[in-house]
Amino acid sequence: MRHLHKVALATALALSASANADVRVNGFANLVAGYSDTDSSLFDYEDSVDFSTDSLFALQLSGDITDKLTATGQIVARGADDYKADFEWAYLTYTVSDNLDISAGRLRLPLFLYSESLDVGYSYHWITAPNPVYSIAFNNIDGVKAAYTGYAGGWDYTLTASYGVINTPDFALDAGQTADIKGDNTILVSAEIVKDAFRARVAYGQAKATLTVAAVDQILASFAPLAPELADSLAFNDDTGVFYGASIGYDNFDWFVAAEYTLNSNDDTFFPDDHAYYITAGFRQGAWTPSITWQKRDGEDELKFLDQLAALPQPIQEAIAPAVMGIQMSQLENWNNWTLGLRYDWSTQTALKAEFITYEDDLDDSNDANLIRFAINYVF
């Protein structure tokens, strides 16, 4: 699939180059250094200075194939992936009318307020968008997206609908596990309104999702012969995952405040419901933008399927109860952090930032830690 995209994109760009020689090249870079005082790791930073975790370089090529059809490709090299360059986006956009665009290919799923410019550090005041909300495994989709924009009574509005497939191998979970995540029949709809300084946005999505974690599958397989129904309930296999998102903001360019909330719900699986939210505020004084953000992830759900467990014969109950509970408890999380940030606009292409994050784990306070980061964001 990835190769197909590359070939299609290269062909499209070549076509557009020969048609009118008008290929736009833009790029952006984030160079981020960080240090955490943790014994283990906080947002992948440890107690030695790290330059790669959040650093990235990206190049975007876009070309008009006709006046209605545009090809866009974004090549991103992330420090976390050893700066291995990869086509993260590759899509064609057809402009149906002044109001309606349809894109097809690999594209960013517009889940959040900052989804589509998530990697462009220059476009926002943080070093990275709030971790509890934005660190999810299904940012990109292979499929189609329609976007309708309009302007009525002083309100700009944007409606989007997306359909496609999510495929995220080797997503890092907590506790050193990795998960292979697939979402078939993924749909997402969103609506956003903007008037002067005010904006609001809602999104709803769902997918037939499969999340494969080797250690969990091993445990499930071990007691599946004893309690097949319970093992099936716990398994995250072709189960419906639902996403809700809402955000609201006010930004009059002297000061701003914004909040965003998301809920990931996976009822018939071992995975808990995840609530995530943040509130941020700051002001702009000349080239300086100091800001403060409070962020929270609450994935501390009640243990599920205990009634199914209780219905089993006593000896089986006793044998598998630790596994049934352990699988679920291993995924519970409840933490928050305060972020104090400072942005300095060096030029219309470069921003310098500093951030201090203090992290508090409400389940295990031995994980409490602080993180300090510095960043240079560049766009061209």
Add this chain to the structure above:
Amino acid sequence: MLKTFKVTMASAMLCLSAFSYSQVVVVVNPANDASIDAKTVQRIFLGKEKKFSNGNAAIPINQTADNSVRAQFDESIVGRSSSQVSAYWSKLVFTGKGVPPEELSGDAAVIEAIANNPNAIGYVDAASVTDAVKTIPVN
């Protein structure tokens, strides 16, 4: 006496600030008969509006960041610093939602581009305006 002095100072400062803002003027092709106000100019330069009121395509022409008229335009008409405008566009560019206005360097280049394109809209220092373009009062 002190009061008079204060009033004089205040009016002098008003004149000064009025002077510094009146330097930047919005210009279009003389053939452009669309009705254009400050809000329209802002929307066109932020890529939110792609057409003039008469239905013709609107093609904004920006000035490069090293021209002081750019900062004046961004702050007085668009209502943000040039860095904020640039951050705004970086969001649109890297989401494939928009292409920022073409940038030319200097008033002469902008006036020439606008004189040659009935759909173009730009801004220059008031002192640079020639017969080749029409000024739009937006302040």
